Amino acid sequence: MKYTEEHEWLLPEEDLIVVGITAHAAEQLGDVVFVELPEVGTEVSKDDEIVVIESVKAASDILAPLDGEIVEVNEALADNPGKVNEDPTGDAWFFKMKPSDLSPMDDYMDEAGYNDFIS
Amino acid sequence: MxxxxxxxxxxxxxxxxxxxxxxxxxxxxxxxxxxxxxxxxxxxxxxxxxxxHMGQVLLKGPSYQQIAEAFETLVPMDVLDLEEGRQRYGLFTNTQGGIEDDLMFANRGDHLFLVVNAACKAADIAHMKATLDPSISVEPVTxxxxxxxxxxxxxxxxxxxxxxxxxxxxxxxxxxxxxxxxxxxxxxxxxxxxxxxxxxxxxxxxxxxxxxxxxxxxxxxxxxxxxxxxxxGGLCLYGHDIDQTTRPIEAGLGWAIQKTRRPGGARAGGFPGAQHVFSDMAGGPLRRRVGLRPEGRAPMREGVELYADAEGGQPIGQITSGGFGPTVGGPVAMGYVPVDLSDPGTRIYGELRGKRQPVIVAPLPFVAAGFKR
CATH class of the missing domain: 3.30.1360.120 (Probable tRNA modification gtpase trme; domain 1)
Incomplete structure (x- = not known):
């Protein structure tokens, strides 16, 4: 598992990367009330804003961590955005992407690095 | 800072x-x-x-009557006839009829007790000290x-x-x-x-x-x-839903102006901007604060531009407060729209992240009040 400074977690799953937000990010956001997901098949570039998360407090974005194609989104979040608070690192993944360039993965933090980053 | x-x-x-x-x-x-x-x-x-953080202020003077008469020069409310032991919602107006602050004031027998907004309290106190009759003392409660x-x-x-x-x-x-x-x-x-x-x-x-x-x-x-x-609760937040540029009638706060201070009343006018407020009462304002229910789940917050149609045209107004209503179970907002688009049920559009989404004009409050009358 790798982590970005945008508080995303990236989990390699065969040739895909599963993306969600960390428990720390979910706690900072507060109660999530709305999630807008990208369409499957969308080609994205690293740092594109591709997911909108609205909490009771504010709106925030999730950036594409890599170049690639969105191959699956977690539709369950649209109906039950509160899952992001309940299980941010499990059931509440946002999307799976097929990366075209994996090299930025080397620059992302490991768990220890991320824990340092947020402390 | x-x-x-x-x-x-x-x-x-x-x-x-x-x-x-x-x-x-x-x-x-x-x-x-x-x-x-x-x-x-x-x-x-x-x-x-x-x-x-809110401002608590006492207004003292020779008698309740004199305090009330002085205070009525700053607010379009009936202060004089307020019974002892009762409180009212009030507004400080400016010469344009805009709202300088909203407040609560209470008749406590021989004096008035005010509660004003935190962000406005210094200005409110300065305004009262500068304009009230010198026989009235303005005492911030700190x-x-x-x-x-x-x-x-x-x-x-x-x-x-x-x-x-x-x-x-x-x-x-x-x-x-x-x-x-x-x-x-x-x-x-x-x-x-x-x-x-x-x-x-x-x-x-x-x-x-x-x-x-x-x-x-x-x-x-x-x-x-x-x-x-x-x-x-459909209640205005000062600096957002009401401010120096919004007048009481368009803000839907006409109910707070008692009959005696209205045209034809025993003490009609006599507060800052009365002619503008009265003109809104006579002709109707051009715009109105309304409740808004965005369709779907996405909250629309302060600053979202409102449009009459799904495409084209200029903005007709803006959301002044908005978010997710936990009791309603969906997004709720308030904002100003032209009077001809202010009837409940009217379908307008809010632009969210470049896309126009339907918004339905809704009655206020969104959740019925539980006051013990």
Missing amino acids: ADLLRTPLYDLHLELGGKMVGFAGYDMPVQFAGIMSEHTHTRTKAGLFDVS DRALLALQGPAAEAVLSDLVPQVAEMRFMDVGVFDWSGCDLWVSRSGYTGEDGYEISAPAAQAEALARALLAHEDVEPIGLGARDSLRLE
Whole structure:
């Protein structure tokens, strides 16, 4: 598992990367009330804003961590955005992407690095 | 940036795990357990709010009549006929009829007690000192905290400490003893729920808050839920839904101007900007504050532009407050729209992230008030 400074977690799953937000990010956001997901098949570039998360407090974005194609989104979040608070690192993944360039993965933090980053 | 001020409950907020933020110059808790659960708790049981950042002011003078007559030169409300022990909602207007602040004022026999917004209090006090008759003294109360206990369980909880409050009706005020200190209590609040606002000496405020929190039905509530509660209650937030450029009639606050201060009334006019307010009453304003229900789940917040049509055209107005309404279970907002688009049920559009989404004009409040009249 790798982590970005945008508080995303990236989990390699065969040739895909599963993306969600960390428990720390979910706690900072507060109660999530709305999630807008990208369409499957969308080609994205690293740092594109591709997911909108609205909490009771504010709106925030999730950036594409890599170049690639969105191959699956977690539709369950649209109906039950509160899952992001309940299980941010499990059931509440946002999307799976097929990366075209994996090299930025080397620059992302490991768990220890991320824990340092947020402390 | 100047250091943030602290209320007498600051240490208690930290002890209770409050997440602190700067608000109107004060270091205040935005949430404790979480905005959603705090909101729901207030609607179903009772929530305790620290509103000590708000301005408490006494107006004293030779007699209530003279104080009331002087104060009526600044607000379009009937102050003179307000009964002793009663409170009213009021507005300071400017020469254009715009709103300088909204406030509560109470007749306490020989003087008036005001509660004004935190962000406006310095300006309000300066305005009153500069314009009121010199026989009236403007006395900011700086040694008292202000707590709000709101929700259907508020009466049962507070009357355990102060039995007399059970007899109060909505907008009654009274002074009661608790543990040897005097509490200035009003049966009011800003959540749309029944409840009380309690001014307590700063030194006893924490003990009072702890006594209230000791009740199993009471939880501490932060500014986040205070905002979502008042939004569902259709209540204006100064600086957002009303400001110096909005006038009372377009803001939907005409009800706060009693007959006696209106054209044809015994003391018609005589407040700043009366001609503009009266002109709105006669001809109708051009725009109105309305409730708005965005379709779908995405909240529309302050600043979202409103359009008459799904495509093209110029904005017809803006959202002035908006977010997710936990009791409504969906997004709610308020904003200004032209009068011909202000009827409930009218379909307009809000532009969110470049896309126009349908918004339905809705009656206010979104959640029926639980006041004890």
